[in-house]
Amino acid sequence: MDLSLVNTHQKVLIKAINAQNTLKKRLLSLGFCVGKTVEVLETSLQKNTIQLSIGFSSIALRFEEAKMIEVEVKE
Amino acid sequence: MKKVVIALVGQPNVGKSHLANAISGSNLKIGNFAGVTVEKATAHFSKEEFAIEFIDLPGLYSLEDFSADEKVTKDFLLNGEYDLILNVVDSTNLDRNLLLSTQLLELHKKMVIALNMDDEAIKDGIEIDAEMMSHILNVPCVRVSSKTKTNITTLVETLTQTLKEPLHESKLIYSNEVEEQLEKIVTFLNEKRFQHNTMSNRQIAVGLLWQKKEIYALMHEQPLYVELQPILNNALGHVYMYCACDDIEEVIHNQHSAFATGLCAEVLSLKTPKSKNLTQAIDALLIHKLFGLPIFIFLMWGLFQLTFSLGEIPMGWIEEGFGWLGETLGATIENEALQSLIVDGIIAGVGSVVMFLPNIMILFLGIALLETTGYMARAAFLLDGFFHKFGLHGKSFIPLVTGFGCSVPAYMAARTLKNKKDRLLTMFIIGFMSCGARLPVYILFAGAFFEEEMAGNVLFAIYISGALLGLLAAKVLRVTAFKGEDEPFVMEMPKYRLPSVKLLWFVVYSKSIMYLKKAGTYILIASMLIWFISSYPQNSLIEESYTTKIEALQTAEPEASLEQNTTETSTTREEMISALENEKNEKLMENTYLGMMGKTIEPLFAPLGFDWKMSVATLSGLAAKEVIVSTLGVLYSLGDEVTEEDSSLREIIASNMSFASAMAFIVFVMIYLPCLAATVVFAKEAQSYKYTAYLVLFTFVTAWILAFITYQVLTLLA
Numbered sequence: 001m002d003l004s005l006v007n008t009h010q011k012v013l014i015k016a017i018n019a020q021n022t023l024k025k026r027l028l029s030l031g032f033c034v035g036k037t038v039e040v041l042e043t044s045l046q047k048n049t050i051q052l053s054i055g056f057s058s059i060a061l062r063f064e065e066a067k068m069i070e071v072e073v074k075e
Numbered sequence: 076m077k078k079v080v081i082a083l084v085g086q087p088n089v090g091k092s093h094l095a096n097a098i099s100g101s102n103l104k105i106g107n108f109a110g111v112t113v114e115k116a117t118a119h120f121s122k123e124e125f126a127i128e129f130i131d132l133p134g135l136y137s138l139e140d141f142s143a144d145e146k147v148t149k150d151f152l153l154n155g156e157y158d159l160i161l162n163v164v165d166s167t168n169l170d171r172n173l174l175l176s177t178q179l180l181e182l183h184k185k186m187v188i189a190l191n192m193d194d195e196a197i198k199d200g201i202e203i204d205a206e207m208m209s210h211i212l213n214v215p216c217v218r219v220s221s222k223t224k225t226n227i228t229t230l231v232e233t234l235t236q237t238l239k240e241p242l243h244e245s246k247l248i249y250s251n252e253v254e255e256q257l258e259k260i261v262t263f264l265n266e267k268r269f270q271h272n273t274m275s276n277r278q279i280a281v282g283l284l285w286q287k288k289e290i291y292a293l294m295h296e297q298p299l300y301v302e303l304q305p306i307l308n309n310a311l312g313h314v315y316m317y318c319a320c321d322d323i324e325e326v327i328h329n330q331h332s333a334f335a336t337g338l339c340a341e342v343l344s345l346k347t348p349k350s351k352n353l354t355q356a357i358d359a360l361l362i363h364k365l366f367g368l369p370i371f372i373f374l375m376w377g378l379f380q381l382t383f384s385l386g387e388i389p390m391g392w393i394e395e396g397f398g399w400l401g402e403t404l405g406a407t408i409e410n411e412a413l414q415s416l417i418v419d420g421i422i423a424g425v426g427s428v429v430m431f432l433p434n435i436m437i438l439f440l441g442i443a444l445l446e447t448t449g450y451m452a453r454a455a456f457l458l459d460g461f462f463h464k465f466g467l468h469g470k471s472f473i474p475l476v477t478g479f480g481c482s483v484p485a486y487m488a489a490r491t492l493k494n495k496k497d498r499l500l501t502m503f504i505i506g507f508m509s510c511g512a513r514l515p516v517y518i519l520f521a522g523a524f525f526e527e528e529m530a531g532n533v534l535f536a537i538y539i540s541g542a543l544l545g546l547l548a549a550k551v552l553r554v555t556a557f558k559g560e561d562e563p564f565v566m567e568m569p570k571y572r573l574p575s576v577k578l579l580w581f582v583v584y585s586k587s588i589m590y591l592k593k594a595g596t597y598i599l600i601a602s603m604l605i606w607f608i609s610s611y612p613q614n615s616l617i618e619e620s621y622t623t624k625i626e627a628l629q630t631a632e633p634e635a636s637l638e639q640n641t642t643e644t645s646t647t648r649e650e651m652i653s654a655l656e657n658e659k660n661e662k663l664m665e666n667t668y669l670g671m672m673g674k675t676i677e678p679l680f681a682p683l684g685f686d687w688k689m690s691v692a693t694l695s696g697l698a699a700k701e702v703i704v705s706t707l708g709v710l711y712s713l714g715d716e717v718t719e720e721d722s723s724l725r726e727i728i729a730s731n732m733s734f735a736s737a738m739a740f741i742v743f744v745m746i747y748l749p750c751l752a753a754t755v756v757f758a759k760e761a762q763s764y765k766y767t768a769y770l771v772l773f774t775f776v777t778a779w780i781l782a783f784i785t786y787q788v789l790t791l792l793a
Binding site: 021022023024025026027028029030031033041042043044045046048049051053055056057058059060061062064065 | 136139141167168169174175328329332355358364368452456457459493564570
């Protein structure tokens with residue numbers, strides 16, 4: 001499952017980040033990392049942007065970028 | 076005094092500028108979103124034997140150049156001259172911030188870590204053991220708060236102490252497997268008695284393993300490279316195997332990340348469980364699926380309503396004040412030309428601009444609130460979907476909003492966009508966001524042609540339609556000139572913070588002073604110049620011919636009154652005289668330098684319904700948009716000496732211009748080139764004369780066409 005399919009207020013674990021060079025580095029430096037927990041806080045009306053909580057920070061992504069992040073639901 | 080340079084480095088929005096201000100008492104710009112500082116800024120401070128220069132660098136998430144502003148920092152760190160890195164860290168987000176710190180440690184420079192925002196961290200129940208952290212890293216760490224100014228003196232003492240001492244090697248360690256391989260390389264280098272004059276063998280080993288080009292270049296020249304290569308190959312193979320990853324960048328990141336997480340676990344203790352914080356509660360409303368956008372539109376509408384209605388009150392006083400000043404000063408000056416220069420030139424010109432100071436203050440207060448509370452990032456989040464349809468990036472929102480204040484910082488703010496095409500596209504349409512300098516023109520015209528209750532809405536409509544036109548222009552440019560791939564949208568949403576009253580006051584105060592300075596210098600000179608070229612050469616022939624005509628009427632009066640002793644004829648006579656006076660003034664003005672100039676360019680603007688005065692005003696507006704108002708002020712106050720009772724510029728304009736031409740004028744001003752200063756900055760930021768020429772052409776052509784349409788449609792309707 002990718003991050004764009006996750007419901008709001010659900011906590012998931014990052015399994016893989018399938019992004020290209022610069023974007024991948026950017027995601028890594030923003031705290032995205034395999035094994036980290038992410039929570040979806042809000043999505044915009046037309047499912048365009050998605051707000052996440054990761055660690056102590058809050059990050060906004062577009063759905064296109066969210067699709068590159070593979071996750072699994074935390075038990 | 077010893078001159079030393081301290082570089083402030085940290086992730087975006089951790090309060091680097093704020094901390095520099097707290098230490099040195101300077102006034103660097105502060106906001107609450109990533110990318111407020113886009114260029115190096117300096118602050119000075121002296122302590123003991125040191126004259127310290129702080130270099131406030133743009134924030135960056137990691138030492139890779141993602142966007143133009145981050146590149147500034149990276150280039151400085153790698154090639155600039157500095158004595159110490161002051162790494163500013165957000166205590167409420169230690170884990171992620173330490174990622175950058177570990178990268179900085181690899182630079183092998185003197186370093187001090189400031190654990191900033193300690194007050195907020197304590198509120199969130201976060202306690203950091205700075206002493207233990209200093210011990211683990213072998214780098215001094217100090218808990219500070221730039222907001223409450225806690226521990227600032229301790230930080231300064233630590234800085235001077237560190238400057239005095241020689242460089243201590245930091246204790247950045249990697250995982251056991253990597254350390255083992257590093258050890259192998261170091262042992263080999265030691266055995267060969269290899270020594271570099273600045274770098275230790277461990278540093279070289281790390282550089283080799285991390286595949287840093289400059290280290291490779293250095294070692295490649297050494298004869299021992301032949302023997303080194305197999306060892307290195309072997310080490311890399313092991314590292315890849317242990318880390319189950321064959322991308323060195325990712326390996327490095329994982330190493331840093333593991334170190335940061337480990338360190339964080341050692342020094343950070345959470346007192347209270349993390350509960351739903353205030354930011355999340357506010358976000359639940361402000362970026363709500365359904366209410367988010369309407370709230371945003373309402374806030375913007377409110378800002379423009381306030382700008383007009385609240386600004387209206389003191390505006391009346393200022394206008395009256397200048398009117399009074401003009402009359403009293405005018406009465407004391409004997410010399411006619413000097414009187415005209417001061418009353419019609421300087422006071423009318425400068426006064427018409429100063430009048431709008433209250434509006435400017437309200438607008439800038441609004442923008443400062445947007446910038447400092449953290450709402451800006453939310454608006455970018457809400458608007459990205461909409462913007463994306465027009466080929467713009469959500470982050471473009473930030474320079475665009477800055478553009479409502481002034482285009483110059485807006486062009487610079489566009490640096491936070493990574494992609495060059497996105498950046499250029501955003502810069503092209505910044506001009507569509509009407510800057511503060513155009514506000515006087517709009518307020519003047521909105522007040523002249525609309526009811527007072529409507530004027531605020533008209534103002535909002537002007538700004539909104541400007542913005543919408545900008546979006547359309549973006550779409551057109553996107554499918555024609557700036558085709559290209561989309562930049563990913565990855566943005567941090569900062570915590571909501573309430574700005575201090577002091578900070579807001581400072582922003583409004585400095586903008587007001589800047590505005591008044593502009594009025595006192597630039598606009599003063601422009602007003603005098605315009606007064607001069609609109610008063611000279613004085614044509615005595617016209618003057619005489621009209622004077623004789625008027626005299627003829629006046630002398631004819633007694634005879635006429637003998638024949639028909641009615642008041643009716645005397646009033647028509649007076650009217651005729653005043654009409655002649657007006658005609659005389661018009662003719663006189665048309666024969667001045669400015670009049671001749673205006674007449675020459677009039678045909679160009681005639682299809683838009685502009686008379687020559689308006690044409691001249693648009694041209695003078697190229698110097699600065701406020702000059703449009705002062706030009707109109709000078710031109711109309713010179714020409715209208717007859718109608719003394721309704722001397723307000725607004726009324727004069729309302730009676731002298733048709734509705735259609737006035738609207739066409741607004742449209743033209745809305746779109747055409749922002750001032751020359753902004754164009755120069757555009758050229759600098761775009762680093763291209765070609766694009767600058769395009770910008771000039773693009774804005775003029777669009778402005779002309781749209782103003783033409785406005786004028787023709789409104790004339791047809793009327």
